[in-house]
Structures are given as C-alpha cells and as structure tokens.
Amino acid sequence: MLEQLQRNPWLAALLALGTIALVLLPRIASDYVISLFISLYAYIALATAWSFFSGTTRYISLATAAFFGVGIYALAIGHVYLHISLALLAAALAGFLVALVVGLSTLRLRGVYFVVFTFGLTELLHQVINWWGIKSGTMTRYMFIDVSNVSIYETLLATALVAILGSWYVSTTRLGYALRAIGEDETVARHTGINTTLIKIACFAVSAAVMAFVGAALALRYSYIDASIAFNNSWSFEVLIAALLGGGGRAWGPAVGAIPLVLLKEYLAGSRYFSIALGLCFVVIVYLIPGGISPLLERYYRPRDWPRAFEAGSQYVRRLGADAANWLKAGYARLNGQRKM
Amino acid sequence: MSEYFEVFLSGLLLGGMYGLIALGLNLQYGVARILNLSYGEFLIGGAFVAFFTITGITISIFGVAIVALPPLNPLLSLLLGPPIAFAMNWLIYQFLMVPLIRRAPDQDVLDADVVLVTFGLLFVFQGLALVQWSGDLRSYEFLAVPVKVAGATVPLNRLLAFVGACALAIALFLVLRHTRFGSALRAITIDPVAASLVGVDVRKYSALAFAVGGALAAASGMLVSTFNSFSATTGVEYTLKALIVVILAGVGRVTGTLAAGLLLGVVEQLGGKLIDHSLTIAINFGLFMLVLLLRPTGLFTRA
Numbered sequence: 289m290l291e292q293l294q295r296n297p298w299l300a301a302l303l304a305l306g307t308i309a310l311v312l313l314p315r316i317a318s319d320y321v322i323s324l325f326i327s328l329y330a331y332i333a334l335a336t337a338w339s340f341f342s343g344t345t346r347y348i349s350l351a352t353a354a355f356f357g358v359g360i361y362a363l364a365i366g367h368v369y370l371h372i373s374l375a376l377l378a379a380a381l382a383g384f385l386v387a388l389v390v391g392l393s394t395l396r397l398r399g400v401y402f403v404v405f406t407f408g409l410t411e412l413l414h415q416v417i418n419w420w421g422i423k424s425g426t427m428t429r430y431m432f433i434d435v436s437n438v439s440i441y442e443t444l445l446a447t448a449l450v451a452i453l454g455s456w457y458v459s460t461t462r463l464g465y466a467l468r469a470i471g472e473d474e475t476v477a478r479h480t481g482i483n484t485t486l487i488k489i490a491c492f493a494v495s496a497a498v499m500a501f502v503g504a505a506l507a508l509r510y511s512y513i514d515a516s517i518a519f520n521n522s523w524s525f526e527v528l529i530a531a532l533l534g535g536g537g538r539a540w541g542p543a544v545g546a547i548p549l550v551l552l553k554e555y556l557a558g559s560r561y562f563s564i565a566l567g568l569c570f571v572v573i574v575y576l577i578p579g580g581i582s583p584l585l586e587r588y589y590r591p592r593d594w595p596r597a598f599e600a601g602s603q604y605v606r607r608l609g610a611d612a613a614n615w616l617k618a619g620y621a622r623l624n625g626q627r628k629m
Numbered sequence: 630m631s632e633y634f635e636v637f638l639s640g641l642l643l644g645g646m647y648g649l650i651a652l653g654l655n656l657q658y659g660v661a662r663i664l665n666l667s668y669g670e671f672l673i674g675g676a677f678v679a680f681f682t683i684t685g686i687t688i689s690i691f692g693v694a695i696v697a698l699p700p701l702n703p704l705l706s707l708l709l710g711p712p713i714a715f716a717m718n719w720l721i722y723q724f725l726m727v728p729l730i731r732r733a734p735d736q737d738v739l740d741a742d743v744v745l746v747t748f749g750l751l752f753v754f755q756g757l758a759l760v761q762w763s764g765d766l767r768s769y770e771f772l773a774v775p776v777k778v779a780g781a782t783v784p785l786n787r788l789l790a791f792v793g794a795c796a797l798a799i800a801l802f803l804v805l806r807h808t809r810f811g812s813a814l815r816a817i818t819i820d821p822v823a824a825s826l827v828g829v830d831v832r833k834y835s836a837l838a839f840a841v842g843g844a845l846a847a848a849s850g851m852l853v854s855t856f857n858s859f860s861a862t863t864g865v866e867y868t869l870k871a872l873i874v875v876i877l878a879g880v881g882r883v884t885g886t887l888a889a890g891l892l893l894g895v896v897e898q899l900g901g902k903l904i905d906h907s908l909t910i911a912i913n914f915g916l917f918m919l920v921l922l923l924r925p926t927g928l929f930t931r932a
C-alpha cells in the first residue's frame with residue numbers, strides 16, 4: 289500500500305484531503321449527517337476487525353454481536369466507577385478477555401461448527417445476562433453520560449482509521465502471512481512451523497477487543513440498555529455482509545463494503561423490506577461477486593488511463609452533440625419543407 | 630417424586646417435539662450435506678398453512694375473491710404444506726445449491742457459501758412472510774384437551790406431536806433400512822464419492838433427501854403449531870433448536886435424532902426445575918457447547 293501511494297501521488301493526496309475533510313466535517317454538518325457518519329465508522333471498524341481474523345483465516349464468526357454486547361455492558365458498569373476514556377479501554381479489555389476464554393476452548397472447531405458455535409455464544413450471553421438482570425433487578429440499566437456527538441464521531445473515526453491501518457500493517461508482516469496460510473490450509477500451516485493456536489487466539493481476541501470498543505463507544509449515545517439491545521444478532525449479520533461485500537485480501541476492502549450497507553440501512557430504515565433486501569444481498573454476493581467489490585474497484589482504477597479516458601469521453605460527447613444538432617437540423621428542414629407545400 | 634415424574638414426562642413430550650423438528654434438518658445436512666439455515670422458515674410455513682386451514686381463508690387477487698375455504702381440520706393441511714415444501718426445497722437444491730457444489734474446491738468453502746446463501750434465504754422468506762402476514766404471534770386451539778398418561782395429565786395436542794415424531798422417525802428408519810432409495814441415501818451419507826462409483830446418482834438422491842427434509846419441516850411445523858404460538862419471525866428459533874439436536878445426535882443419524890431430542894427435552898425441563906426456568910435456553914446452549922467441545926461427532930455415533 290505504501291509503495292502504491294508513492295507511485296500514486298494522486299491517490300495519496302486524495303486520501304490525505306479526505307481524512308482532513310472527515311476530521312473537519314462535524315464543524316459544518318448537521319446532527320443527522322454526524323449520526324450517519326458515526327454509524328458508518330462503527331460499521332467500518334467492526335467489518336475491518338471481523339475481516340482481520342475471519343476474512344484471512346476463514347473462520348466465519350457470528351460472535352460480533354457477543355463482543356459488541358460485552359463492550360456495551362462493560363461501559364454501562366464501568367462508567368459508574370471510571371473516567372469515560374478508561375471505561376472505554378476497560379470495555380476493549382473485557383472483549384479481549386472474553387474472546388481469549390472462548391478462543392481457548394473453541395478454535396479447534398472448524399467450518400459450520402464454528403459458525404454455529406459463535407452464533408450460539410451470542411444467544412447464550414444474551415440469556416445469561418438477561419437472567420442475571422432479572423435476578424439482580426437491573427434488567428434495564430440507565431446511563432447518564434454527557435458526551436457530545438462530536439467526541440463520539442472523533443473517537444469512532446480514529447477507531448476506524450486505526451483498524452484499517454493496523455490491519456494493513458499486520459498484513460505486510462510475518463503474522464499476516466501466517467494468518468493467510470491458516471486460511472489456505474491449516475494443516476500445512478502447522479507443518480511449516482506456524483504456531484497456529486497462539487496466532488488464532490491472539491488475533492481473535494484483538495479483533496474482539498476492537499468490536500467491544502466500538503460497542504462501548506456507540507453505547508455512549510444510549511440512555512438505557514438491556515440484554516436484547518446489547519446482544520442483538522443483526523450486528524453479526526450486517527457486519528458479515530459489509531466485510532464480504534467489500535471483499536477480503538485488502539485492508540480497505542471491508543470499509544468499502546460498509547458504505548453501501550449503511551446507506552441501504554439508512555434508506556430502508558424501519559421498512560418492512562429491509563430484511564428482504566438484506567437476504568438478497570447475501571445471495572447476490574455469493575453468486576455474482578464472490579470476491580467482493582474491492583477487486584473490481586482495483587481493476588477499474590487506473591489513473592494512467594484517465595487522460596485517454598477523458599479524451600475518449602469528450603470525443604463521444606462531441607459526436608453525440610453533433611449528431612443531435614444534425615438531427616435537429618434535419619427535422620427543422622423537413623418541417624420547413626412541409627410548410628412550403 | 631411424582632412431581633419430578635411429571636417434569637420428566639413433560640420433558641419427554643417437549644423432547645419428542647425437538648426430535649420431530651430436527652428430523653428433516655438431519656436428513657438435509659446428513660445426506661445432502663447442505664446446512665440449510667432457512668429450515669425453520671419452512672416449518673413456520675407449515676404452521677401458517679395449518680393456521681389458515683383451521684381459520685378458513687379467502688384467497689383474492691386484486692381484491693376479487695377467487696377461492697373461499699371454510700374452516701377445516703388442520704390435519705388436512707398435511708396434504709398441502711409438505712408437498713409445497715418438498716417442491717420448493719427440491720428447486721432450491723437443484724438451482725441454488727448445485728452451482729455452489731460444482732464451484733467449491735472443498736467442503737470448507739462450500740460450507741461457507743451455503744451458510745451465506747441459506748442465511749440470505751432465511752431473511753428473504755422471513756421478510757416476505759412479514760410483509761404478507763405481519764409479525765403478530767398467532768395460535769389456534771386444536772385438541773387442547775387433557776388426557777391421563779401414567780397418572781399425569783398431558784394435553785392431547787402435545788401427545789399427538791409426540792406420537793407423530795415417533796411415527797415419522799420409525800417410518801424414516803424403515804425406509805432407510807429396507808428400501809433401495811434408503812440404501813442409496815445411506816451410501817451417500819457415508820461417502821458421496823464412493824456412492825457415485827457404485828452407480829448411485831448422487832445429485833438426484835441428494836436433491837430428493839433435501840426435498841424430503843423440507844417436507845418433514847413443514848409437517849412438523851403443522852404439528853408444533855397446535856400447541857405453540859408462532860409468527861413470521863420465530864422460524865430461526867426452531868432452526869437453532871433443530872441444529873442443536875442434530876449436532877447432539879450426530880449428523881446423519883435418524884434414530885439418534887429422536888433420542889437426542891428426548892435427552893435435550895428432559896435435561897431442559899429438569900434443569901429448569903432444579904435451577905431456574907428462565908435459564909432453559911442457556912441450559913440448552915450449555916449442553917450443546919459441551920457436546921461440541923467434548924464429542925463433536927455427536928453422542929449417537931459409533932466412534
């Protein structure tokens with residue numbers, strides 16, 4: 289990516305300007321736009337974190353909502369005792385620890401069993417926390433946190449950027465190769481001397497920590513939470529779609545996939561057709577774009593071709609204009625001819 | 630003691646229902662090797678057909694009534710629901726699953742694709758049902774009369790579902806053991822490649838097994854709807870329950886499915902009684918995770 293940027297000053301300038309624009313955006317944007325971007329950054333960070341582990345190793349996890357919920361609950365409990373920023377970090381730590389325990393016991397399950405297990409984990413946490421809430425009389429927890437939307441915006445923007453850069457950096461290191469080797473063939477990876485268990489558990493836990501952090505940061509806006517808000521399975525599905533739509537293999541892939549998903553969600557918000565659209569997304573991805581959007585973008589992004597493309601385009605427009613003028617002239621002449629008769 | 634016997638008995642009845650809803654999924658996953666996560670939607674489909682059979686329905690197109698059915702016995706819906714589910718599942722296998730099977734280099738990749746597509750189908754079916762019938766919980770009364778069984782009182786509709794589960798499991802067992810069709814299915818369960826080498830048309834029989842699994846889902850949906858309320862969105866709960874039972878039993882084990890269902894039902898009821906009733910789902914998942922970790926091939930498989 290770094291070499292790509294050096295070769296490509298246009299792209300580098302565009303990215304730098306884009307980042308500055310995003311940092312300055314809350315100064316001019318309305319509350320609605322800020323909220324939209326907050327949710328966009330949350331999805332980008334979640335999808336990148338998901339892809340960091342599941343995209344490379346092909347352990348498809350549906351536990352996103354579980355770690356997300358752990359983060360929310362850690363914040364809801366932690367903000368009473370700690371400063372907000374410490375509570376956020378504590379939430380990330382909680383996600384990390386839960387994933388460590390889960391990973392130690394489950395990462396030897398492969399394929400469908402892992403998918404089902406992670407899905408079940410969310411349900412299990414949901415039920416247990418609900419039960420604990422009923423027992424202790426704290427089924428709904430009210431939170432009175434005074435944090436401005438702009439701070440949440442900045443926190444999540446930073447999280448998303450750190451997630452993308454971190455995941456890109458790891459992909460260039462030995463660890464990144466090891467992760468991809470596990471995804472290609474775990475047995476072979478183990479035989480080439482990779483400590484697959486350690487790597488899988490560590491990366492699973494890091495990705496869970498990011499998910500928990502995002503959950504906690506989003507929860508800063510909530511005034512109350514309960515188990516069904518925190519452990520909502522739709523987070524797992526939507527993040528999965530964003531990551532797959534973007535495509536793996538590139539650090540920026542999941543981010544690209546998150547944009548259309550968030551816009552679609554916004555457009556269909558509360559609509560009865562959201563579920564159908566979501567389902568069709570799954571089907572379309574698998575049959576039509578199994579590699580995701582990002583390889584397609586890369587194929588059509590060729591700045592060197594831009595001058596020629598511009599030339600061809602303007603020629604086409606000019607020819608179209610000439611054709612239209614001729615057609616008009618001919619019509620005018622015919623009209624004139626008719627009038628003379 | 631008799632208090633615990635009643636809990637045990639209700640556990641057995643509940644477990645019969647679990648076995649019932651898992652039979653079809655085990656056929657789909659065990660024989661056709663397709664983990665159909667939209668399984669529960671077909672179950673709910675069967676429940677809706679039963680519901681409209683007992684309440685009566687007027688089918689109209691553009692506001693013009695075409696057919697008006699009077700309220701009928703919901704058991705009659707077994708003539709309609711399962712065949713429709715059979716056809717739909719056959720089509721799903723032939724047109725959606727076969728391209729994926731052709732394309733996948735190994736079972737891992739296929740599993741990932743199948744999980745995604747069937748999740749997609751789940752959302753599509755659920756969305757269509759929501760648009761058509763809204764998300765309201767529905768229920769109807771059918772055979773809600775108490776009967777005495779070994780000194781305890783149980784509702785007749787639950788007993789019917791239990792008997793239905795046993796009958797279907799036995800019938801399936803006999804078909805698998807004693808017919809040519811059954812031996813073909815068993816051969817595919819053990820090894821699809823070897824089966825095709827001895828002349829079994831794997832694609833044809835897998836499609837049939839998948840379709841029969843869907844039909845069983847609709848039939849069990851009908852039986853379950855006599856005592857459980859349901860809505861357009863409750864299908865996924867049944868899929869999860871069925872999946873737990875299938876993994877407990879071991880993939881491709883028909884008689885094991887019923888046994889695992891019974892075990893799960895009894896453990897759930899006794900656990901609920903001993904610990905807390907609001908923890909039943911947690912107990913379910915706890916048992917499921919324990920089996921996944923300790924014996925991932927299932928309880929009723931030969932080692």
